[in-house]
Amino acid sequence: MDLNQLETVIYRLLELAAIQLPLTVESQLLQKLEQENSELGYSQLFLIAENLRLAKELRRPLCQDTGLISFFIRIGENLPSYSTIRKIIQKITEEATRAIPLRPNAVNFFEGNTGTNVGRHLPWIFWEPSSDESLEITVQLKGGGSSNIAKLVMLEPLEGVQGIKRTIIQAVAEAGSKGCPPYTIGIGLGGTEDLAMILAKKALLTPPNKRNAQKEFEEMELDLLQVLNSLKIGVMGLGAGPSVLDVHILDAARHPASLPVGISFSCWALRYATAHIFENEITYPSHEVI
Amino acid sequence: MAIYELKTPILADQTKKLRVGDYITISGIIFTARDEAHRRALEYAKENRPLPFDTQNGVLYHCGPNVRQVNSTWEIISAGPTTSARLEKFEADFIKKFGIKVIIGKGGMAKQTEMALKQCNAIYCAFTGGAGVLAANFVQSVEQVAWIDLGIPEAVWVLNVQAFGPLFVAIDSHGNNIFTKIDNEIQKNKILLLDQLK
Numbered sequence: 001m002d003l004n005q006l007e008t009v010i011y012r013l014l015e016l017a018a019i020q021l022p023l024t025v026e027s028q029l030l031q032k033l034e035q036e037n038s039e040l041g042y043s044q045l046f047l048i049a050e051n052l053r054l055a056k057e058l059r060r061p062l063c064q065d066t067g068l069i070s071f072f073i074r075i076g077e078n079l080p081s082y083s084t085i086r087k088i089i090q091k092i093t094e095e096a097t098r099a100i101p102l103r104p105n106a107v108n109f110f111e112g113n114t115g116t117n118v119g120r121h122l123p124w125i126f127w128e129p130s131s132d133e134s135l136e137i138t139v140q141l142k143g144g145g146s147s148n149i150a151k152l153v154m155l156e157p158l159e160g161v162q163g164i165k166r167t168i169i170q171a172v173a174e175a176g177s178k179g180c181p182p183y184t185i186g187i188g189l190g191g192t193e194d195l196a197m198i199l200a201k202k203a204l205l206t207p208p209n210k211r212n213a214q215k216e217f218e219e220m221e222l223d224l225l226q227v228l229n230s231l232k233i234g235v236m237g238l239g240a241g242p243s244v245l246d247v248h249i250l251d252a253a254r255h256p257a258s259l260p261v262g263i264s265f266s267c268w269a270l271r272y273a274t275a276h277i278f279e280n281e282i283t284y285p286s287h288e289v290i
Numbered sequence: 291m292a293i294y295e296l297k298t299p300i301l302a303d304q305t306k307k308l309r310v311g312d313y314i315t316i317s318g319i320i321f322t323a324r325d326e327a328h329r330r331a332l333e334y335a336k337e338n339r340p341l342p343f344d345t346q347n348g349v350l351y352h353c354g355p356n357v358r359q360v361n362s363t364w365e366i367i368s369a370g371p372t373t374s375a376r377l378e379k380f381e382a383d384f385i386k387k388f389g390i391k392v393i394i395g396k397g398g399m400a401k402q403t404e405m406a407l408k409q410c411n412a413i414y415c416a417f418t419g420g421a422g423v424l425a426a427n428f429v430q431s432v433e434q435v436a437w438i439d440l441g442i443p444e445a446v447w448v449l450n451v452q453a454f455g456p457l458f459v460a461i462d463s464h465g466n467n468i469f470t471k472i473d474n475e476i477q478k479n480k481i482l483l484l485d486q487l488k
């Protein structure tokens with residue numbers, strides 16, 4: 001694989017994720033605008049839609065908080081090494097921070113803001129091995145407001161589905177207006193406490209309206225979507241319009257004694273971009289870039 | 291919808307007539323401050339040191355902009371509001387000590403701020419969170435940047451804006467707070483939904 005090409009792809013992904021929403025996420029929001037009956041809900045959704053249009057037209061990051069940057073990488077056989085890919089990611093993140101620009105958000109504990117979006121452990125990379133010979137890279141940008149309302153709750157296993165629903169309703173009611181609703185909610189169930197949170201965050205990358213393949217989880221997703229909207233948080237927490245756009249669940253097997261529930265929120269600006277790199281072809285399925 | 295057009299410096303008789311649910315735009319000078327700038331400003335006040343920027347009858351914007359430096363000038367790229375709730379612990383003092391008349395943010399503020407706003411004939415307005423490019427488009431120029439040692443998001447950016455809005459009046463100077471009202475509703479709805487789970 002040509003490493004210069006890999007640099008170009010990573011830059012492109014950071015730029016796409018910062019400037020325009022994935023096509024499916026954008027059309028979901030525009031559909032909500034069309035369906036909105038209240039004046040207040042409509043006016044807020046209208047400003048959101050205007051902002052999306054302007055960001056694309058002016059090629060500027062749609063939100064000033066370009067977030068902390070995470071990479072999700074599925075890596076096949078015969079590809080550059082993990083450490084090579086990581087070096088390229090760090091180099092291009094610095095370059096993209098200057099050029100796009102992204103807001104510098106990586107703050108080392110005692111040293112302060114690095115000014116580059118590269119800091120201790122950041123950008124974080126989630127690696128997943130794959131058996132083919134392709135490389136799939138997803139960049140996720142996550143703002144501080146929506147991360148501050150995340151929750152991990154360790155339930156007792158017998159609390160079951162009812163306990164999970166209760167936990168999620170409480171977390172979303174507590175989040176209220178704080179994280180730029182309407183939210184997309186990622187839920188991670190089971191696994192270790194850290195895995196539950198990773199799954200919750202990864203669940204946010206599920207395309208809108210795509211349901212969990214397992215029937216029981218599908219029902220939970222649909223039920224929660226309806227129930228959470230009856231909290232009536234509204235667009236920007238003003239009590240009018242949609243509160244939650246979608247709910248996605250990912251699960252892992254759990255310990256007999258534990259039922260971790262991880263809850264990750266995305267603001268309305270659910271930002272990510274994916275590239276799939278094959279030997280002779282690169283596609284950008286999230287944004288269909290030519 | 292009627293939109294009131296305000297120009298800085300803001301006078302009490304302008305804010306007093308506004309009520310929750312009104313829309314306004316602001317033209318003139320505003321300044322940004324987030325967590326670190328709030329803390330430092332209040333430390334300065336404690337030590338009787340003057341702030342390096344003007345706040346009297348001013349407009350405080352809860353915002354950490356994304357900026358680009360071109361030679362010696364700054365360009366505001368994206369500049370939507372940040373979550374105001376984090377600043378609740380500072381805000382009542384901040385409003386009283388520095389003569390703030392309008393706060394722009396998102397997500398609302400609580401009781402202490404609400405009371406300080408009432409006492410000082412000041413208001414809190416919400417701008418659409420995440421609408422960073424839209425907000426940046428109202429900025430005519432960067433007048434000053436103070437405390438850049440705090441990093442770009444936390445520094446104080448003094449901005450000249452033209453018809454910044456529509457801003458939604460969410461807490462007025464008469465003690466009305468739409469976010470408190472909605473949060474009460476949310477908590478009531480929550481109890482109903484939890485009951486239905488049983």
